Amino acid sequence: xxxxxxxxxxxxxxxxxxxxxxxxxxxxxxxxxxxxxxxxxxxxxxxxxxxxxxxxxxxxxxxxxxxxxxxxxxxxxxxxxxxxxxxxxxxxxxxxxxxxxxxxxxxxxxxx
Amino acid sequence: xxxxxxxxxxxxxxxxxxxxxxxxxxxxxxxxxxxxxxxxxxxxxxxxxxxxxxxxxxxxxxxxxxxxxxxxxxxxxxxxxxxxxxxxxxxxxxxxxxxxxxxxxxxxxx
Numbered sequence: 001x002x003x004x005x006x007x008x009x010x011x012x013x014x015x016x017x018x019x020x021x022x023x024x025x026x027x028x029x030x031x032x033x034x035x036x037x038x039x040x041x042x043x044x045x046x047x048x049x050x051x052x053x054x055x056x057x058x059x060x061x062x063x064x065x066x067x068x069x070x071x072x073x074x075x076x077x078x079x080x081x082x083x084x085x086x087x088x089x090x091x092x093x094x095x096x097x098x099x100x101x102x103x104x105x106x107x108x109x110x111x112x
Numbered sequence: 113x114x115x116x117x118x119x120x121x122x123x124x125x126x127x128x129x130x131x132x133x134x135x136x137x138x139x140x141x142x143x144x145x146x147x148x149x150x151x152x153x154x155x156x157x158x159x160x161x162x163x164x165x166x167x168x169x170x171x172x173x174x175x176x177x178x179x180x181x182x183x184x185x186x187x188x189x190x191x192x193x194x195x196x197x198x199x200x201x202x203x204x205x206x207x208x209x210x211x212x213x214x215x216x217x218x219x220x221x222x
């Protein structure tokens with residue numbers, strides 16, 4: 001059974017810092033991995049999608065990497081801003097259109 | 113496109129009552145999902161559908177039912193509401209890759 005873990009559960013950094021959020025999964029036979037952002041009281045917004053054949057994806061200040069063999073993904077946020085404060089969740093899927101299995105999320109707080 | 117629309121946004125139920133959470137998407141997505149999110153937890157899959165007329169159970173289906181008569185709609189039915197069903201419910205849809213979420217429905221059972 002696939003298990004997805006995100007450590008730490010919460011992280012607080014000063015504005016301007018570069019930071020890394022971690023996601024690990026127990027079954028490496030994934031189809032893709034997705035990173036989401038969730039603001040308080042809101043739904044989830046997709047940030048980056050990495051297919052199993054890819055090593056990384058970039059969007060603006062965000063860079064997500066994937067190492068299937070070790071069962072790990074990282075989300076790198078450059079030059080953090082207070083507006084980046086949110087909960088970040090990762091999720092894996094084992095096939096096309098298949099159900100996503102989520103980690104518990106990392107709550108990020110960026111202090112001005 | 114409105115994306116994924118959920119109604120109602122908030123609802124309070126008494127124990128034993130029933131209700132339906134509505135979910136509609138206008139992106140012609142085949143795959144649709146219902147998740148619940150409890151405080152401090154990730155999302156747990158309740159039911160999902162790979163197309164009209166086809167549904168399947170997720171991790172936590174007990175106490176819920178779904179139907180998928182059209183591509184656009186995927187309602188979630190709660191029968192005999194229990195306090196354990198107090199949660200935030202999210203509907204989502206996709207074609208194959210990126211998953212799109214609704215804003216959520218916050219349900220309290222007292």
